[in-house]
Amino acid sequence: MSWQDAIPNPGALAVVQRNFGVWRKLLLPSMLGNFGDPLLYLLALGYGLGHFVGHMDGMPYITFIASGIVASSVMNTASFEGLYSAFTRMSAQHTYAAMLATPLRVSDILAGEVLWAAIKGLISAVAIIIVASFFGAIQGPWVWLSIPVILLSGLSFGSLALVMTAMARSYDFFMYYFTLAVTPMFLFCGVFYPLHSLPAFAQDIAQVLPLTHAVALLRPLLTGQLPQQVPYHLGVLLLYTVIPYLIAWRLLVRRLLR
Amino acid sequence: MLNPAFLELKHLHKQYAQREVLRGVEFSIPAGSCYALVGPNGAGKSTTVRAIQGLTPLDGGEIRIDGQALSTLGAAGRARIGVVPQMDNLDPDFTVEENLWTYGRYFRLPKTRIRQRSAELLEFMALSGYARQPISALSGGMQRRLTIARALINAPQLLLLDEPTTGLDPQARHLIWQRLRDLRRQGTTLLLTTHYMDEAERLADQVGIIDQGRILAQDTPRGLIESHIPGEVMELRRLDGRTPDPENWHQQQVALSERVGDTLICYGQDLQQVMAHFVHNPDYRWLQRPASLEDVFLRLTGRNLREEEH
Secondary structure, eight states, rough: OGGGGOOOOOOOOHHHHHHHHHHHTTTHHHHHHHHHHHHHHIIIIIIIIIIHHHHEEEHHHHHHHHHEEEEEEEHHHHHHHHIIIIIIIIIIIOOHHHHHHHTOOOHHHHHHHHHHHHHHHHHHHHHHHHHHTOOOOOOOTTTGHHHHHHHHHHHHHHHHHHHHHHHOGGGGGHHIIIIIIHHHHHSSSSSSSGGGOOOOOHHHHTTHHHHHHHHHHHHHHHBTOOOOOHHHHHHHHHHHHHHHHHHHHHHHHHHHHH | OOOOOEEEEEEEEEEEEEEEEEEEEEEETTTTEEEEEETTTSSSSHHHHHHTTSOOSSSSEEETTTTTHHHHHHHGGGGEEEEEOOOOOOOOTTTTHHHHHHHHHTTTTOOHHHHHHHHHHHHHHHHHGTTTBBBBGSHHHHHHHHHHHHHTTOOOOOOEEEEETTOHHHHHHHHHHHHHHHHTTOOEEEEESSOOOOHHHOOOSEEEEEETTEEEEEEOOHHHHHHEEEEEEEEEETSSOSSSSOGGGGGOSSSSEEEEEEEEEEEEEOOHHHHHHTOTTTTTEEEEEEEOOOHHHHHHHHHHHHHHHH
């Protein structure tokens, strides 16, 4: 297996199409989750907590938190898809085995899964953007520019999740990833409060985590400003896409082609 | 004259850690014929099938499909192969026809082609009335038929079937056998793995008996039986479960015999003498039958062969 085999073919789109076909069948409960959860968060934190907080970083708390919830929802949705759903397809349903009996290769399956995780992240983000704009919490001329950023963030969280999936022996394994990676990012990467309120060492740690960079790009774009240090943030997200992708590919090749 | 080989396996070797699972597996299948690989569980059948799909990196040997080395064909080689896996992996979230559509998309077949082919295949596999049913509404036998239909979506020249009828009832098995013979007549090359000897005997032009990663013998089903089992078979058992014929009287009468548990099996052209000796003994139960592939299989892979060597 040479590294060239890690580059996916257009066949990866058939994998996306398959996952989309299944998602469409479960549209109603899926959409309820996409719209319902952020609505509850916005009401509870934006209004409830926002009543006491007032403004944060020069904007109403509900506006501050809406963009944070967009970013964290991309992380949660793409991670969940790349962990539990992908593991179900690989392990319980043997969907990967069925795909490998066709001209699809491991890289096509992996790329399809990562892309699908990103698309699901985008769907959930768009749902939140729609809900939050009713509260006036999303505004400005740059909202549409958030879409490529959301997709890139989704690709990086999807790739990371698939590394875990490629190593997992059971669903229990994913608790490590949630407790040690997803939850800390949710709490310490600027979703609920600005990074500069953390002690210096914690800010340094936050800088190496992908969610920090997703928030740094999305918060300005969704609140009518242009982000700072765009190439830096994009670069980190890109690294978090490419490197985990290659690791996941290596691990999956070892796992599936024996 | 035989067609040129469509599939050629040359001296396949595969090792997992300390365990050698393929130790020089070698056979070839002429285009449009059916080869059955029979062997006990763990003999190397599934590993061989995976290797032909390019899913198991080999430690030695070569696989050629239609004259071309598999290593140069890569994933494109799989576009010419259909696979019926041992474990059902239909998509449980999709209906019957959605399963075929989705699978056809993996081959990047155009939508109109998939639609047309799906209708033909559902008809061929007697599933026409079920196109819009969910997978959960199908019986085990119907799911297997759908898996076979799915494997044919790309009109493969080579069909690999890994234990296609394991766990099915006789009706389902007969329908599947009938369809596999139809496919063979239409020119599809078939490779079948099974541990049902009757299945191999009914379907295969050539049978290879594999055990511990090695092909022990291969020939036509009849040829294998004739060269390994002289004549007929008689099984003798005692009602009380004790060893039949403990004095080995039968050895004066038959050239070949073996003991399998509580059973004495005699092979020979003329078993009249042996039968006459035991038939009136009320302690004995006996069964006389023609030799089958199963006898060959047991003689080649069973422990009794090894006992005889002592």
